[in-house]
Amino acid sequence: MRRYRYRCTVCRTTSPVVLNLADLAAEGSTHRLTLHGGHIPDDEAAGEVDRLGRWYATLPPLTAMHARIADGLSDLRDPKGMGRPFWASGSAALVLGSATALTLLLIAAAL
Ligand SMILES: [Zn+2]
Known part of the structure; x- marks a missing residue:
């Protein structure tokens, strides 16, 4: 949404x-x-x-990516609401951290 x-x-x-x-x-x-x-x-x-009322255009890229993921997760429970539960923000951070770690592991394995 x-x-x-x-x-x-x-x-x-x-x-x-x-x-x-x-x-x-x-x-x-x-x-x-x-x-x-x-x-x-x-x-x-x-x-x-985003669900916190911040303009996506003004957010730094990493923050915007985190907001998109967290908003998508929050929309699973409350598709038309505002605000962001802590679990959605934490899950988004976990997804971004996991993707970064996987990328670093793939680079290290390739070298
Ligand atoms: Zn006016």
């Missing part, structure tokens, strides 16, 4: 989380029409967020 938010930097507000791109576009256009007369605010932003 993907989550999106719209942010207006003029009003300094962020929309609630929506679950599809059509709702995201509706959030942005409704905000522009009602508060800005249809004009497009400078530096407005819209994009995908």
